[in-house]
Amino acid sequence: MMGALLFLLSTSWRNRLVMRVRRLKQPKYLIGAIVGLLYFLYVCFARFLFSSHSFRYRGGMAGAGDSPENLLFKESVGALILFFIVLLGWVVPHERAALVFTEAEVAFLFPAPVSRKTLIHFKLLKSQFAILFTSLLFTLIFGWSRGGAVWIRALGWWVIFSTLNLHLLAASFARTMLLDRGISNWKRRALVLGIVIVLATGIAIWTWRTVPPPPPVEEITSLSDMKYYAEKVLSSGPLVWLLYPFRVVVRPYLARTATAFLLGLWPPLLFLGLHYLWVARSDVAFEEASVEASRKVAEKVAAIRAGKQHPLSGLKKRKRSPFNLQPTGSPAVAFLWKNLISARSGFTLRFWLLLIWIAVVVGWSAAASARTAGLAAMLGPVVMAFLALSFFMGPQFVRQDFRQELPMADVLKTYPLPAWQVALGELLAPAAILTAVQWLLIALATVTLPQFGPQKLPLDLRLGFAFAGVALAPMLNLVSLVIPNSAVLLFPGWFQTGRDAPQGFEATGQRAVFAVGQLVVLILALIPAAVVFAIVFYALVYVNVLSLSIPLAAIAAALVLAVEAGFGVALVGKLFKRFDVSSETTP
């Protein structure tokens, strides 16, 4: 029986590979694959190609010069991470054990004369494909040049992932058995968390009695200030022993020599063996839950391939309307209303006003209080970085527009509306969401940036900048959103909307091509606005209207961007009108 299942696995893998290679005949996949491969090579090998000090990895998990104490600390940190993953596996899930199969596997294997144990073996074997690939990937990305052989890193990752995989599976079986014996999810959670709380209290008491306290918050200047304290807590006392099983799993990865690796390998292999016996001997009826889980996964995959971003989660929950939609008025507002509902979060005006108020109050008190002024000074640049990122990356992530609605294009086409109104309606929701986020960040930046580097920023100047940001953000977002929406209507096959949407190098490369294209067009669109801003600003400075120079220049620039956005909306409308839904949208 296992022979047939092995045949299924190997032929599926081979056919998938062949299909992807054949697909490279199409230019869109070939270009995507080349760009994706270059990006991947850069990520993996940049430090070899550019071997200057600036590119050398400095924070390796196990550098050649690590002291035994340092190694123990790193081992403890890794063990702590593993502990939290395992803890979540015991606390969070509430459903019965379910091995997720594809719908085809359910249809073929479940009615077939295949034992439960064989199904588990099949599943374990299948998971090994993913584990081996992930181990290689992690070795390339994280563990190539940090002392020790490559094979040690790869096998180290394999030990960690395999143990985790088996443990989480065994935990799901154990949860199911507890449920069958009448121990509810809440009882189990209370028990697990109770044990954790008792242990944590014991560790806290020990730490309080033996380890010198950490420096006060206002004296913290860097993360290294905290390291000494963390090292003491993690690498001495009871936590070392409590984390022992987890440290054992991490240890082979951190080994620097083959001997150390082999010596460190037998305990986790023993662990793996015990876990395997636990899983293989568990007689848990997982089939029913598996059928349900497989159906959900299939729906999720189909929905993602159809271009929906949130296929399952949240859809079971009805969302309140962001505002009351009147039956008459601009139809574009109906799209805004609809897409804000699809955004799933409480995008009500009241919610955002409350958030801005909280941000201002928290930011102001952080900046005003002497104790937390340092914190505010750290927060300011972070907020500014997020603000800048939101303009460049935001339109890639907030996709409640044509990118989401393309599978419904035939329905949209039947509406008695001019195409520009549909386009405007589709662009409004992501623009509104991004603008709300940016206004929040602007409010935070205004109160947390009393100075920028050595330059003091008085309140009136900050308010001037804030006003400029508030005026420019909506128009800038509309212009930015024109680009991905035009692209999805021009090259529907390139976007991840059709069935069998591409994955892997090709998809990564395609996304990279679009991201760069968007950046270029955005910069081009900004040039006229920047020129107008500069002219108005210097004209006002020249006539000595200093206090209003920034806000007025921003208004002028926003008007230029508004005109550009208007042209953009007209363009997207034209493209939507020309968009032939019968054309090939699949790769």
Place this chain on the structure above:
Amino acid sequence: MIEVEGLTKLYQEFVAVSELSFGVQPGQVMGLVGPNGAGKTTTLRCLAGIIPPTRGIIRISGHDLGSDAIAAKKELAFFTDEPRLFDYLTVEQHLAFTARIYQVANYQQIAHPLLEELEIADKADKLPGELSRGMKQKLVIACGLLHSPKVIFFDEPLTGLDPMGIRRMKDSILRRARAGAAIVISSHLLHLLEEVCSHVLILKNGRKIIDGTLAEIRQKYSEQLGNANLEEVFFHATGEAGAPPRIS
């Protein structure tokens, strides 16, 4: 009413629909039939303004769909074989959204009786994911009828409905026709079309083979087939080789 003159749709070299002309008057129900790949769905999608025809003129209630698309679309409703709904809008929100799109000021007065008639009034706060296929179909119909269309297109309207649903759908189609709507139905269920349609148009390879009233079509083939039903006429007209013999 619907007027179609020389409708042609090409996909590169492939001819999906060729020189199709017909008309459907208010109160008439026309069945659009043909084997798979005959061009039925393409024709309906052109008529609904979803895809542009390569050539030809389509008039909906006198409005040219090419040059006056908005006025034409205000008069029509198109029901696809698969209910096409927004996953994240409830039944009630679908109606509110549709009302705004079609500017139906008094939509609540229309929507409530419609939901009652379709027996989904108690599902107003449900999402499509919480509805059965039949209920989704009903919601699509409620949205489509909200603006009281004068022209209605159905693509396989009986798919997935239970016997009671089929009966209600047939009644609903006939009631709309009696109220003056011009209706086109595309379906493979010939015996059901026979009960509902006043006219039939048979397509094959994108070309019209025959159209007319059911009586006219039967009359045309009566010499060869005698008192044949639509199914036998269909097989004869389309020349479907290998049609299985009837088991009596």
